[in-house]
Amino acid sequence: MIGMTDFGFKIHKDQLLDQDRPNVAYKEMIEKVPSLSLCISCGSCTATCNSxxxxxxxxxxxxxxLKTGLYVNLKRGLKYCxxxxxxxxxxxxxxxxxKAIVEMKRIFEIYKT
Ligand code: SF4
Ligand code: SF4
Known part of the structure; x- marks a missing residue:
C-alpha cells in the first residue's frame, strides 16, 4: 500500500447528531435546573464570559x-469555567x-460516554 500523503489537514471525526436518541442526562438536568428550559440561545452569557x-x-x-450529547466537547469546555x-x-x-454548570459537571461524571 502506498503511504498516506500528508496534506497538512485531516478530516474531522463524524459529529452527526442523533436527535432521536433519548438524552437522559439532559432530562435529568432540566429536573435539577428547570430554568434551563427557558434558554433562547441568545448568547448574552457567552458574550460576558471572560473564559x-x-x-x-x-x-x-x-x-x-449537553443537549446534543457531545460529552467530549462538554468535558473540554467545562474545565474553563x-x-x-x-x-x-x-x-x-x-x-x-x-447552578447548571455545577450540575453539568456532576452529571457529566455519571454519563461520560
Ligand atoms: S443568556 Fe445564555 S442562558 Fe440565558 S437565554 Fe441567553 S443563551 Fe440562554
Ligand atoms: S460562570 Fe463560567 S461560563 Fe459563566 S461567565 Fe463565569 S466563567 Fe463564564
Whole structure:
C-alpha cells in the first residue's frame, strides 16, 4: 500500500447528531435546573464570559453540547469555567447558569460516554 500523503489537514471525526436518541442526562438536568428550559440561545452569557474570550468556551455552547450529547466537547469546555456567575447576571431569561454548570459537571461524571 502506498503511504498516506500528508496534506497538512485531516478530516474531522463524524459529529452527526442523533436527535432521536433519548438524552437522559439532559432530562435529568432540566429536573435539577428547570430554568434551563427557558434558554433562547441568545448568547448574552457567552458574550460576558471572560473564559469565553480566552478559550472560545461559553455557556451557550456548553448547553448545546449537553443537549446534543457531545460529552467530549462538554468535558473540554467545562474545565474553563471559573464559576464567576457573570453569565447568570446577564441572562435575560433568568437561567441559573451557574447552578447548571455545577450540575453539568456532576452529571457529566455519571454519563461520560
Ligand atoms: S443568556 Fe440565558 S437565554 Fe441567553 S443563551 Fe445564555 S442562558 Fe440562554
Ligand atoms: S460562570 Fe463560567 S461560563 Fe459563566 S461567565 Fe463565569 S466563567 Fe463564564
Amino acid at each position: 469565553s474570550e480566552m478559550t472560545g468556551m461559553g455557556f451557550r455552547k456548553l448547553h448545546l453540547y 471559573q464559576y464567576c456567575g457573570k453569565c447568570w447576571l446577564v441572562c435575560p431569561r433568568g437561567v441559573n447558569t451557574r
